[in-house]
Amino acid sequence: MGRVFGYRAACRGVMLAWCSVLFACAGDSGPSADSQQAASQAQQLLSSGSRADGKALYQACAACHGAQAEGNRALGAPSLRNQQHWYLRRQLDQYRAGQRGSHPKDSYGQQMQAIAKTLPDDAAVEAVVSYIAGLGNKPAPATLTGDAKRGADYYSNLCGACHGPNAEGLELLQAPALAGVDDWYLRRQFTHFRDGLRGADQGDKYGYQMAMMAGSLPDEAVLDDVLVYIQSLAD
Ligand code: HEC
Ligand code: HEC
Known part of the structure; x- marks a missing residue:
């Protein structure tokens, strides 16, 4: 019994260590x-x-x-x-x-x-x-780094039709402004749409539309490029 318990406790210890590594890497462990x-x-x-x-x-x-x-x-x-x-x-x-x-x-x-x-x-x-x-407009400071030129290509092909050419938002399509909004926040929301944490509720038709689009970027590096470009449009 003792040996089994010891083994289990050790396993749990290893798993906990892993979890904290994963959380630390994600940098997003939830409300403090x-x-x-x-x-x-x-x-x-x-x-x-x-x-x-x-x-x-x-x-x-x-x-x-x-x-x-x-x-x-x-x-x-x-x-x-x-x-x-x-x-x-x-x-x-x-x-x-x-x-x-x-x-x-x-x-x-x-x-x-x-x-x-x-x-x-x-x-x-x-x-x-x-x-x-x-309170009026005041752009949030940019915090991400990336290739704004590559981001511009992706943005105009995949995002601009709904969010507007200058990421100023388009009420007609209910797509919000992205320029001047905190980039770390937009990053989290984008991945939430992509991973089904936002936009999956049955009554959330606009969130659903965005969730459909969130699979369109190939990887996280391109997402950063797009967000860096979006921040360059803020005024
Ligand atoms: C078909 C139209 C459409 C396209 C194309 C589109 N979006 Fe959206 N997006 C929306 C709508 C509508 C919402 C609002 C969703 C809601 O109300 O929950 C939204 C919301 C967002 C949000 C959340 C903003 C916030 O303040 O919470 C982010 C981030 C976002 N879009 C990024 C992008 C990016 C990046 C692209 C291009 C890869 C893109 N969107 C393409 C329609 C679109
Ligand atoms: C305890 C902290 C806290 C308080 C107090 C709080 N908020 Fe928030 N708010 C948040 C967090 C965290 C988010 C991001 C939620 C998410 O990721 O969906 C948020 C998101 C929002 C959003 C969505 C923004 C977007 O671009 O999609 C709105 C709007 C908002 N809050 C308005 C308010 C208003 C109005 C009040 C006061 C009545 C308020 N909040 C009080 C923590 C708070």
Whole structure:
């Protein structure tokens, strides 16, 4: 018995070591203790806050997305500054409906879904989105390296028709702006679409469209090239 136990314990040790190596390499181990604390504070604030005061509601978002909605990489929360009103609104509605952030492996999405569901009603969603949109555009800093020229070719062939020639977003197709949005965040979302963590819910028809496209890039290096090109379009 003792020997078997010892062997099993050793195996488990090796597997745990492997898991931590894998997580360390992915650099994306999910929400930290800090962000979980911010989440519960945000939910408390939202459930006691005023429904129609966007500025007051935004205080609950600031803990993660930053005082000026500039984003916070350590917490996995993206900048919201370069995103259009209609897209922010639809994403909050989709989190609230459980169409985004329900996949068991999408821990960041789950966290944001819980917060969106604490927004009391549609008027509160509208008020907080109007407040964010009113902060104006401010491109997030570029953090990736790659071949922008190669990225430009892929972008114009595979992405531009929906996201617009300057990655400015196209409301008609419900494809959001990508230029000026945090590149590390876009990278995570792209791989989530590709791996079925986002866009797989039955009610998520726009996410489904994007998920169909996410298989079109050959590898991660090309994805970086495309994202570097997209960031060069930001203003
Ligand atoms: C505890 C931290 C936290 C708080 C508080 C928080 N968020 Fe988020 N938010 C996140 C994370 C993490 C993501 C990325 C989720 C994902 O990967 O799906 C996100 C994503 C979003 C997105 C999607 C952006 C996009 O480009 O797709 C919107 C919109 C958003 N948040 C709005 C808000 C609003 C409005 C509030 C306040 C009511 C808020 N968030 C509060 C952490 C937070
Ligand atoms: C058929 C139209 C279409 C094409 C082509 C397309 N997209 Fe999208 N994309 C969308 C739509 C629609 C969404 C919004 C999905 C949602 O609402 O969840 C989206 C969302 C995204 C997002 C998430 C943005 C965010 O803020 O969360 C990324 C990243 C993205 N697309 C990258 C790309 C890249 C890179 C390409 C080219 C390889 C591309 N897309 C091609 C329609 C398209």
